[in-house]
Amino acid sequence: MANPPLSISFHNFYNSFNAPDSHFVRHLGKRYEIVIEKAGQDIQVSGPFGRELLPRIPGKRPLRVWHTGEARDPAGQVFDIHFGFSPTSILGPKRWFRYPLWIAGIDFTNANPERAVDRLLAPRRLTERPRFCNFIYTNDTSIRAEFFLRLNRERPVDSLGAVLNNRGHRAPYQGGKLAALRESVFTIAFENQISPGYVTEKLIDPLVAGSIPIYWGAREALSDFNPEAFIYAPDFGDLDALVKHVLELAEDKARLEAMATAPIFHDNRIPYEHTPQFYIDRIEEALNGDVRAGIPEIWGTRPSCRATARIPGAVSPAGSRRRGGRRCGPWGCRKRDSRALP
Secondary structure, three states: OOOOEEEEEEEOOOOOOOHHHOHHHHHHOOOOEEEEOOOOOOEEEEOOOOOOOOOOOOOOOOEEEEEOOOOOOOOOOOOOEEEEOOOOOOOOOOOEEEOOHHHHHOEOOOOOHHHEHHHHHOOOOOOOOOEEEEEOOOOOOHHHHHHHHHHHHHOOOEEOOOOOOOOOOOOOOOOOHHHHHHOEEEEEEEOOOOOOOOOOHHHHHHHHHOOEEEEEOOOOHHHHOOHHHOEEHHHOOOHHHHHHHHHHHHOOHHHHHHHHHOOOOHHHOOOHHHOHHHHHHHHHHHHHOOOOOOOOOOOOOOOOOOOOOOOOOOOOOOOOEEEOOEEEEOOEEEEOOOOOOO
């Protein structure tokens, strides 16, 4: 029997986002005949990289899904279910589900051998690596930059990104990053910030490459992954203590081998709640359930604002823009503070 059709659209994602290759489409496609449209009639998914309002379709009430692994909360409009970084939300367990960004670093279809589930669960071994440690970043976050400088002062660390580059070239972000990580025994894997539940590709990438992560981030990393497979920086009193620990570990072959060969995940398995299957099940429950009941269908706007007001029944809402000294968005207009930074 043929799968039922499902109309879906994607909004406010990053520029290189490829909808047909996304977890949503690949895994929903096992249950539905997916039709990707500009205005999804069944599901509309929004990311955090823009302020485009989701389109309204007369006579239809699509399921509105907020999706991000970044440390950002939705703004400007109301969503039915949320896949976000935070472990919990006041919206409750039927509408908010934690989505750690590191999940996107695994190929659950096994199409990419480097990131395939089978490879990540296979026995690991310690191999000789020509470099001590790497540091690959484009954002100049202060704490990780200071740690790099302190560790580099004691033993050379290869900075292969835009920040504090000391090699004269950069590791390609797409395709070449894993190869660069494989060169090093250790990887400085510091998040941009520590927020509850915020664990990104910065931890999974070195684990995929077989490099030991020196990880600074949310404590959920300790339950998402096997803590015996990486160094958890917040457990140390200060950066000097962390530097001392890394240098000692580098000289202790037995401890180094134990960490390099430890399974990546607890009990060497990826929990159901950290798989695409979990998120697709939640979407299907929402499609077939009553989660949309009582949730506002029309975004709140100020009718007096000519720049942003929408008449019920309109299909294409106005976007956020400036009018004179006002900043206008989906909720209305406000005066621009002349003292504020642009």
